[in-house]
Amino acid sequence: MNKKLDRRKKYTRMVLKDSLINLLKTNPISAITVKEICKKADINRSTFYTHYSDQFHLLEQIEEEIIADLNSYLNQYNFEQEEEALQMTEKLLEYVVSKYDICQTLLNENADHSFERRVMDVARTFLIKNWMSNNEVDPDISEYASTFVTSGSIYVIKHWLANNMDQSPKQIARLINRVEITG
The missing domain is CATH 1.10.10.60 (Homeodomain-like)
Incomplete structure (x- = not known):
């Protein structure tokens, strides 16, 4: 029963x-x-x-489940070296592909921006840790630099989703990492 x-x-x-x-x-x-x-x-x-x-x-619960699932997915991998940043970004994008419908909806213009902020926090945790340790950034501005890089990455992902993922995750990951590394 x-x-x-x-x-x-x-x-x-x-x-x-x-x-x-x-x-x-x-x-x-x-x-x-x-x-x-x-x-x-x-x-x-x-x-x-x-x-x-x-x-x-209800929306908060949906967002929490996606963020927990994303964290769990990314925690399966060990991305400690600079050359692994591309792989990590690609894995993040592959996750977005696997949850295309819900990610596109939660990141569109009708959505509450709380999900976007939460994704930025996850991205900051996984992407920026590597970028900050491999680039000489003044600790006083590191928060600003990480916000700049992360928000730019999120908007690239939103644009990619809006264009029905017209590029492969690998191509978008290369673009994001190229901007992060040269930024």
Whole structure:
């Protein structure tokens, strides 16, 4: 009996998440209501409130899952040397490819910018650590330099997603790393 409830709970959360993601493709989060999410998911509003407090809470949970999954994916690899920066960037882009629909939606103009900031934090952790240690950057400006490099990388990724990933992850990784290394 407990397994059945678990599956039902997982299914409910999945359809609610999918419904919100579909609505985010055309509407900003501030314009989406719980009623719309429930209608699209064919779920009762009371069921929605059993799992989430509002649409912002649901979006936050989606973002947290993606960020945790991204961190877990990237932590599988050991990127300590400068020549591994390209591989790390490529792995990050391969992850984006594997989650294309949700990443494109969460990084589009209708999305809340919190996901973008969270991705920047992950990128800063994995990309900048290597870049900062291999470039002579004044510690007083390192935070500014890392923000500059990371935000530029995120916007390259957003542009790439908007163009339906018209280049391979390897090509985009080379571009990002070339800019980071010469920046």
